[in-house]
Amino acid sequence: MCRRRKYLLLHFSLQVRFTMNLDRSFYVPAKSILHSLNPLTKLTLVFALISFAFFSFPWMAPVLILPVFIMGFVGKVQKQYLNVFAKLILPAIGFMFIMQSLFLPGGETLVFKFSIFDIYTETIRTAFLTVSRIFVMISSFTLLLLTTHPSELMSDLTGRGLPGQFAYVIISTLQIIPQMQAKAQTIIAAQRSRGLDTQSTFRKRVGALVPLVGPLVFGSLVEVEERAIAIEARGFTSNRTKTSLYEIPDSSFDKALRWVLVLLVIISIVSRIWLS
């Protein structure tokens, strides 16, 4: 019972970022320029990079590839970033690049023929553009997540007027997921030991879905009611402004950088529309 109460308290306190252990997030603690920037500034930077890659001139996306890599080194997260790049980004964009250069329609200049596949210069160019856009988008998000703790971002956004409920949803989801995954592992092991077949024919595997999903879902839904009463008793729906335990620094450099980025985004989009 005591443990349950502690768990509920953890759920409700949104500012416990230094005490709780979120082993499922990408965050890597370090001291760097990227880590010390305000979370909102980093978010603006991510959206600015995405906007440059997608809505500005087509040459922008390939040009941005190198700066994004350098940003990983500036943020001192190059090891983790390269790890994510090798495991998640490279396989995805590699597959996309090969498939798109082989199959996208609309090519004219034939580069070479390989059995049934015709490869054209234009298709390769389109595929490369798409892939570099995806690279910039996913990499900048990855860098944001590597250098910003989720609850730091949520605290900052809550301080700027985002309803506290959103912060509650995101932070408590990040806590519930590891628990629920552990529960799922237990259920899979328990049902297997009772003789549930999870590996043979298709029909048996479909049949295994309900005995695995059922206990997991009902078990976690039962807790909802209790938790709702508990956080209601702690003033969850109160409209008063909540005070924050941690101050997140927002320097004048951050503010200036945000305005510069917004201005650059507007200039890049307007010039693209104007010049084309």
Add this chain to the structure above:
Amino acid sequence: MEILTQNLVYFIVVIAIMVLLFVWAYITKRMQKDFSTTTWVLIPVAIAINLTIGQIVLVLKLPVYLDSIGTVLVGVICGPWAGALTGALSNIIAGMILDPGWFPWFPVAAAIGATAGVMANIGYFKNWWKVVVTGFVIAVVATIVGTPIAIVVYGGISASGSSIITAFLLETGRSLLASVLTTNFIAEPLDKIATSLLAFAIIDGLSARYLSRFPRGENAAVEKGQKTTQLVIALVVVVLLILFGIFVLPSITGG
């Protein structure tokens, strides 16, 4: 350039309609009514259900994703706005802990939750055959929302297994739009109907007392006197509609 401005106009119109809907629901207090404390507590659990069941399905090696059961559940018992929020946050959180490639798909997940909520509001989540229809409608909406994202962001062929079908269709000489639409139309209904049926099975197992805690709990009141024939007819009709769609879609979108 002309294509660009044309698409931009569509984009602005769609955004404007959504903003108007949002403002209307906010001013008439329809939205606030759905976001009670129980809703806010259910949303994190639903997101965790989405992601965990996605992993169980990977263990079982089934050809579906089933990563929106929680979204459909919230949409049905807490209303379309809560469903949409669950879907969107579900993808954002999957992007935060699994793979940032999930971020761009959040409008699809939001549309799935909203559609489930709207269908439940008009009473289409009360017995098995109606749930099959709901699943099909969700799949159609997911296709309509997902296709532009697949084309604009990923250039048509994304890094998922179903893009092999897209590649095959492109090789048979169809246009990019037709190929992506057809691929989604083949892949989505199976997944979304299975998702809706599982969500319905879960709701069926919850007590009426528990459901009454949620703002739209009455949407999930299961009807008496269900017949297997109705379910079979609904499934057959849906399969026919999918086959019909696969042959008709390319000619609508111009080859």
